[in-house]
Structures are given as structure tokens and as C-alpha cells.
Amino acid sequence: NAGVTQTPKFQVLKTGxxxxxxxxxxxxHEYMSWYRQDPGMGLRLIHYSxxxxxxxxxxxxxxxxxxxxxxxxxxxxxxxxxxxxxxxxFCASSYxxxxxxxxxxxxxxxxx
Amino acid sequence: DQQVKQNSPSLSVQEGRISILNCDYTNSMFDYFLxxxxxxxxxxTFLISISSIKDKNEDGRxxxxxxxxxxxxxxxxxxSQPGDSAVYFCAASNEKLTFGTGxxxxxxx
Numbered sequence: 001n002a003g004v005t006q007t008p009k010f011q012v013l014k015t016g017x018x019x020x021x022x023x024x025x026x027x028x029h030e031y032m033s034w035y036r037q038d039p040g041m042g043l044r045l046i047h048y049s050x051x052x053x054x055x056x057x058x059x060x061x062x063x064x065x066x067x068x069x070x071x072x073x074x075x076x077x078x079x080x081x082x083x084x085x086x087x088x089x090f091c092a093s094s095y096x097x098x099x100x101x102x103x104x105x106x107x108x109x110x111x112x
Numbered sequence: 113d114q115q116v117k118q119n120s121p122s123l124s125v126q127e128g129r130i131s132i133l134n135c136d137y138t139n140s141m142f143d144y145f146l147x148x149x150x151x152x153x154x155x156x157t158f159l160i161s162i163s164s165i166k167d168k169n170e171d172g173r174x175x176x177x178x179x180x181x182x183x184x185x186x187x188x189x190x191x192s193q194p195g196d197s198a199v200y201f202c203a204a205s206n207e208k209l210t211f212g213t214g215x216x217x218x219x220x221x
Contacts, residue, residue: 036179042116042118042211042212042213044211045210048208096207097136097208098206099144100146103155105153105155106153106155
């Protein structure tokens with residue numbers, strides 16, 4: 001079991017560029033989520049999905065899009081990158097939203 | 113509005129002594145509480161959890177205590193070891209997880 005995998009590990013973007021952060025899990029978890037971690041802010045929920053075809057907004061969704069076409073994959077899209085989106089992004093999965101979530105290794109994104 | 117608070121950004125403890133990390137919450141609808149540990153450049157890893165119907169859960173060196181009337185939980189690590197040096201996040205669950213801001217624990221050899 002690879003668990004939760006994320007690519008890329010590091011990325012540098014220029015303001016206005018778009019990109020997709022990839023996330024995949026092989027544990028057959030229905031629930032997947034994206035968080036960002038910023039200094040002094042903890043982990044904040046961006047978007048989440050309770051199953052294929054179903055997504056919803058978290059605490060800080062602006063500037064991000066998600067889709068869930070399969071149980072395994074949950075990509076996060078930055079439509080037009082801004083310096084405020086410089087952060088470390090974590091994907092997580094679990095059997096349900098309230099259960100123990102398993103995290104990927106993270107993607108460190110810098111927007112110049 | 114921070115529903116889950118960790119008021120101590122950092123804590124230093126001598127090796128072998130007890131480490132106590134604290135967490136307060138405001139939402140009485142939370143029904144499950146978790147602690148995660150995070151090393152630099154890695155994702156958070158699950159450490160221990162407790163249901164709201166219990167007041168204590170123990171797993172080896174780690175014990176979590178829940179005081180529902182005070183809306184307070186704590187993580188005790190005994191004895192503390194150098195490998196315990198990490199950032200610890202508490203989280204509370206009500207269909208989704210809400211995380212605190214983290215406490216950086218440093219174990220001094």
C-alpha cells in the first residue's frame with residue numbers, strides 16, 4: 001500500500017499561472033480532502049469530497065477548484081496563482097469525514 | 113473564529129520527563145478528538161484519538177485526556193524521548209476535522 005501520494009513535492013509558479021496538484025490514494029477511502037498549512041494558522045480545509053462525483057467547499061476555497069471522477073484521485077487546481085497561495089498543501093483520505101484521516105507527504109508551493 | 117485552539121506555540125521538555133500538550137475547543141458538537149504529529153517536510157501522522165463519551169485513552173507512552181465540561185483536552189507523553197520532537201496538532205471532528213494551530217515540542221537530551 002502506497003497510502004496517500006502527492007505530486008509534485010515542490011513547485012514554483014509565477015503570478016497568474018495555473019497548475020494542478022495531484023493526489024491519489026489506494027486505501028479505497030470514500031472521503032478525501034485538501035488542506036493548506038501556513039505558519040501560525042494550522043491546517044485549514046480547502047475542499048473535500050465524500051465520494052466520486054461529490055465535492056464541497058471547506059474553510060478557504062477561493063482560488064481553487066477540485067473534481068472527483070474516481071475514488072482514487074482528487075486533484076486540486078489553482079486557476080490563476082497568487083502570492084497568497086504560497087503554502088504547503090496536504091491531501092488526506094479516510095473512510096468518512098469524521099474518522100482518522102491519513103495524510104500525504106505534501107506539496108510546497110511558492111508563487112512569485 | 114478559531115474553534116480549536118492550542119495556546120502554546122512551543123514547549124521544551126527534558127528527556128525522560130513528562131510532556132503535556134494542551135488544546136481547547138469551543139464547539140460542543142464535536143464528538144471525536146485526535147492528535148497528529150508532524151515532522152518537518154512530512155505529512156501529519158495520526159497519533160491517538162478519543163471519543164467524546166470517554167475521558168481518557170491510553171496507547172503506550174501516549175495518553176489523551178478529555179474534560180468535556182471545560183472543553184479541554186490534553187496529550188501526555190511519558191517518558192519523553194528525543195524522537196518525540198515534532199509539531200503536534202490537535203483536531204476535533206464533527207463530520208469534518210478542524211485543526212488547532214499546533215505546538216512545537218522540543219525534547220532536550
